[in-house]
Amino acid sequence: MLDVQFATRLRLCKIQALIGFVLLLVFSLISYNNQSFLLATILFSCAVSGSFILYLLYWTRRVGLAIHLLNVNLFVLPLALLITGGHENTGVFWIYPLLAITLFVNRFWTAVTLYGSFILISSLILFTPLSGLLVTSYSFVESVRFEVTLFVLCLICLAVLHSKERADEMIIQLHDEDIRKLAYYDALTGLPNRRNFKSNLTRLLRRAGKEDKRVGLLYIDLDNFKQVNDNYGHEVGDILLRSFSDLLKETVRPTDIVMDDKFDELARLGGDEFVVILNDLSSPISSAVVAERILKLFENGFETVENTHSVFASIGIATFPDDAATPDELLHHADLAMYEAKRNGRNRFEYYTKDIAELLRERNYIEEQLKIALEQNRLSLVYMPVFSCHTLKVVGIEALLRCQNLAEEGITPEQFIAVAEKTNLIKELDLWVIDNSLANLAELQQQQGFTGKVCINISGAELKNDSFSRAVEELLEKHQVAPSTVELEISETALLLSDEIIALAFEKIKALGVSIALDDFGTGSTAFGQLNHYPLDSLKIDSSFVRELFSEDADKTKMVKIFNNLGKLYDLRIAAKGVENQRQLEYLQEINCDWIQGYLLSYPLKKPDLISFISQNDADDTSIKSLEVLS
Numbered sequence: 358m359l360d361v362q363f364a365t366r367l368r369l370c371k372i373q374a375l376i377g378f379v380l381l382l383v384f385s386l387i388s389y390n391n392q393s394f395l396l397a398t399i400l401f402s403c404a405v406s407g408s409f410i411l412y413l414l415y416w417t418r419r420v421g422l423a424i425h426l427l428n429v430n431l432f433v434l435p436l437a438l439l440i441t442g443g444h445e446n447t448g449v450f451w452i453y454p455l456l457a458i459t460l461f462v463n464r465f466w467t468a469v470t471l472y473g474s475f476i477l478i479s480s481l482i483l484f485t486p487l488s489g490l491l492v493t494s495y496s497f498v499e500s501v502r503f504e505v506t507l508f509v510l511c512l513i514c515l516a517v518l519h520s521k522e523r524a525d526e527m528i529i530q531l532h533d534e535d536i537r538k539l540a541y542y543d544a545l546t547g548l549p550n551r552r553n554f555k556s557n558l559t560r561l562l563r564r565a566g567k568e569d570k571r572v573g574l575l576y577i578d579l580d581n582f583k584q585v586n587d588n589y590g591h592e593v594g595d596i597l598l599r600s601f602s603d604l605l606k607e608t609v610r611p612t613d614i615v616m617d618d619k620f621d622e623l624a625r626l627g628g629d630e631f632v633v634i635l636n637d638l639s640s641p642i643s644s645a646v647v648a649e650r651i652l653k654l655f656e657n658g659f660e661t662v663e664n665t666h667s668v669f670a671s672i673g674i675a676t677f678p679d680d681a682a683t684p685d686e687l688l689h690h691a692d693l694a695m696y697e698a699k700r701n702g703r704n705r706f707e708y709y710t711k712d713i714a715e716l717l718r719e720r721n722y723i724e725e726q727l728k729i730a731l732e733q734n735r736l737s738l739v740y741m742p743v744f745s746c747h748t749l750k751v752v753g754i755e756a757l758l759r760c761q762n763l764a765e766e767g768i769t770p771e772q773f774i775a776v777a778e779k780t781n782l783i784k785e786l787d788l789w790v791i792d793n794s795l796a797n798l799a800e801l802q803q804q805q806g807f808t809g810k811v812c813i814n815i816s817g818a819e820l821k822n823d824s825f826s827r828a829v830e831e832l833l834e835k836h837q838v839a840p841s842t843v844e845l846e847i848s849e850t851a852l853l854l855s856d857e858i859i860a861l862a863f864e865k866i867k868a869l870g871v872s873i874a875l876d877d878f879g880t881g882s883t884a885f886g887q888l889n890h891y892p893l894d895s896l897k898i899d900s901s902f903v904r905e906l907f908s909e910d911a912d913k914t915k916m917v918k919i920f921n922n923l924g925k926l927y928d929l930r931i932a933a934k935g936v937e938n939q940r941q942l943e944y945l946q947e948i949n950c951d952w953i954q955g956y957l958l959s960y961p962l963k964k965p966d967l968i969s970f971i972s973q974n975d976a977d978d979t980s981i982k983s984l985e986v987l988s
Contacts, residue, residue, distance in 0.1 A: 439479055476508065540552065548602055548624050550627075554632060565677060573635035576691035578631075579659075602625065635647060671696075671704070673694030673696070673709065674709065738797070741755040745952060746950045755954065784818060791829060801967075826868070846876040848877045849878050863891050902917050903945075905917075930952065934954055935956075937956050
């Protein structure tokens with residue numbers, strides 16, 4: 358069933374059930390007073406059934422059962438009115454609206470079946486010896502007129518219903534196409550994303566292995582790109598990424614490409630990382646020609662419309678089958694070679710060699726430092742306030758992990774979390790963050806009267822961790838924190854397991870009473886139809902989409918609204934990340950987004966600053982001025 362149509366029919370069912378319940382009670386009493394005991398009994402029975410339908414629709418999620426019972430009532434009532442004649446023989450006139458409602462609360466073919474069945478049964482009652490069942494009587498002309506009217510009404514209603522379904526299907530198809538692009542193509546550059554790239558690379562290497570061909574992979578990372586974002590803002594950074602992707606398409610000549618689509622050999626893996634696949638190389642060094650063409654784009658820095666930025670490229674090269682036998686291994690080795698290029702001065706390319714495995718030592722070093730940080734309690738948390746989109750009051754805080762000894766060496770949380778994700782350390786880090794977040798939340802609740810939620814990011818590894826839900830339950834009991842004040846966030850990109858595994862893991866978490874948010878929504882490949890399989894409470898729209906608001910690309914601008922509207926069909930709270938200017942805030946308020954967070958309202962805060970910030974936010978008027986960052 359199409360989601361939009363389902364929501365419309367559900368609202369119609371709720372309204373019809375409520376109104377019908379009241380009317381059935383009234384008319385059953387009238388019929389009883391008029392000594393129409395058979396009709397009164399049927400009407401009262403349907404009213405009792407209607408009360409149960411109301412319970413199912415408004416207080417449980419058993420919508421399917423409610424609609425089945427509603428269909429039974431909508432079938433029995435017209436038959437009862439036909440047989441008894443209704444109050445003062447006016448029952449026939451009530452049959453038409455009841456059957457029209459039957460059509461519009463069901464899908465097309467279900468409606469056809471129900472309506473057709475009623476026409477058949479009513480014809481048998483009116484024109485065969487079954488007419489002996491009738492309490493009242495109809496002339497032959499009245500019977501024919503009744504059946505003809507039913508048939509004409511059926512044709513009219515079904516024509517309207519069919520047209521509406523076709524229109525809804527077209528709308529959903531357009532939305533699905535937008536979502537498909539998001540699932541397989543990067544929203545900023547239009548290049549294939551990581552998921553699409555890995556699929557293409559797997560297919561290509563399989564073919565190259567059969568044909569005994571050599572394939573090269575160039576892994577490109579833009580140096581100093583973070584400084585552009587920090588100094589000029591994300592909007593300028595996005596312009597630079599789009600400009601580079603356009604030049605990359607022109608630089609990689611058609612003779613270099615390997616896929617049917619000219620740009621399927623290119624991909625943006627995320628951030629400032631790009632890859633190029635080169636097919637049928639004569640030797641491993643042949644890929645150097647393309648790498649040199651790419652590096653020439655950065656000879657004097659990288660030019661955008663307004664400025665020349667000191668951005669350069671580091672390129673790592675790996676070759677199949679010389680350096681790797683699988684797609685993952687090829688990508689990993691090209692990645693290692695790229696880091697070697699950075700280490701050797703940047704704006705250069707390096708081939709993968711076994712010596713580059715030295716870079717693995719760096720990752721091992723990070724892993725060791727994380728272990729030390731856990732043992733010596735050198736980890737800490739900062740908190741990103743989360744605000745109501747309309748009142749701008751703090752409704753929650755997002756806990757963000759920091760590591761002191763790694764920060765002193767310039768290693769970012771993104772870097773050490775990426776290393777931890779590849780080891781069991783991520784599970785220890787998750788529990789450390791949850792433990793300390795709950796401890797601080799309990800303190801905020803007791804000392805400040807804080808009533809908001811604490812939002813805690815967890816790794817996708819926890820979806821396969823059978824002991825995770827029990828560990829969370831023990832920590833909730835330890836800190837005496839109400840589960841309803843805790844929200845666990847998991848990135849959409851972590852949902853690569855089967856729906857059954859994900860749903861089971863989420864159900865265990867939900868059983869604790871905590872809520873679940875799908876973080877970075879739009880960056881993965883989750884279809885809207887999948888959301889109904891998961892017991893989610895919130896969608897957090899990735900900041901990259903918020904930054905695209907009011908961009909020149911109208912398709913990208915509308916994605917935030919699409920996420921917001923379709924997400925709310927599933928009764929999910931919508932949160933938008935990365936709000937950095939007033940115009941973005943006003944737009945999110947206009948489309949009725951629920952929660953927001955971003956540098957416009959606050960930067961991540963240490964605990965003492967957070968306490969002051971919350972106190973000020975509670976005391977001040979809701980204005981941007983009152984939400985200045987505390988230093």
